[in-house]
Amino acid sequence: YTDYIDLESFVDFFILNELCRNIDGYRLSTYMYKDRGEKLKMGPVWDFNIGFFSGGRIPMDDWVINYNLHVDRDAWMMPFWWPRLMEDPGFRLMLQSRWNNLRSGVLSLSEMLWMVDMDAASLRNSGAVTRNYKRWDKGIGIDWESSIEQLKSYLEERVLWMDETISAL
Numbered sequence: 232y233t234d235y236i237d238l239e240s241f242v243d244f245f246i247l248n249e250l251c252r253n254i255d256g257y258r259l260s261t262y263m264y265k266d267r268g269e270k271l272k273m274g275p276v277w278d279f280n281i282g283f284f285s286g287g288r289i290p291m292d293d294w295v296i297n298y299n300l301h302v303d304r305d306a307w308m309m310p311f312w313w314p315r316l317m318e319d320p321g322f323r324l325m326l327q328s329r330w331n332n333l334r335s336g337v338l339s340l341s342e343m344l345w346m347v348d349m350d351a352a353s354l355r356n357s358g359a360v361t362r363n364y365k366r367w368d369k370g371i372g373i374d375w376e377s378s379i380e381q382l383k384s385y386l387e388e389r390v391l392w393m394d395e396t397i398s399a400l
Contacts, residue, residue: 233321237270241316242329244273249295250338250389253282257296258307284385292392323400330397334390343386351379 248256253276255261260278265271288302289295296313298305316322336342354360360375 235271237272238322238325239329240272240274242322242325244276245296245313245316245326246330246333246338247276248282249393250386251279251282252284252289252291252295252389253279254288254295254298255281257313258298258305258309284381291388294396327397327400330393334394338390340387340390343390344383347379347383347386 244256247253253260255278256276261273262275262277263271263273289298290301293301294317296309296317298309299314302308330338355375364373364375
């Protein structure tokens, strides 16, 4: 299969969707592309509205690609190739290498938490938070500060699980 797919793009797509626990990321909101003479590539990633700590269909301590093990009746089940890729030692080795590389840089916990804080401050300081809640908080009582802390806690928990799980592959 490596003659036909760009494995690096599949690994990156996997890492981003798993880190964000993007339930739609493999089944629905998924794009692939292929330039003439090139291999099939995954991406771009998008549609994270039921990602992170929302959605609730997949346990925090499992891969989103195991969706079919947790949800047995859905019009859009997980495509067969994702669990199959995880059976391949070459894919797992590339995943380990890429994950470790990213974790020492842009996906280090300190970098991710800093990014959350910087983006939250930008949204707060620009007035976007106030405008958002004025427009959309129809009495559902979402607390902005609690949501930010929940996101940071989620990231801490998810990366620890992914660190342990990926290193054991």
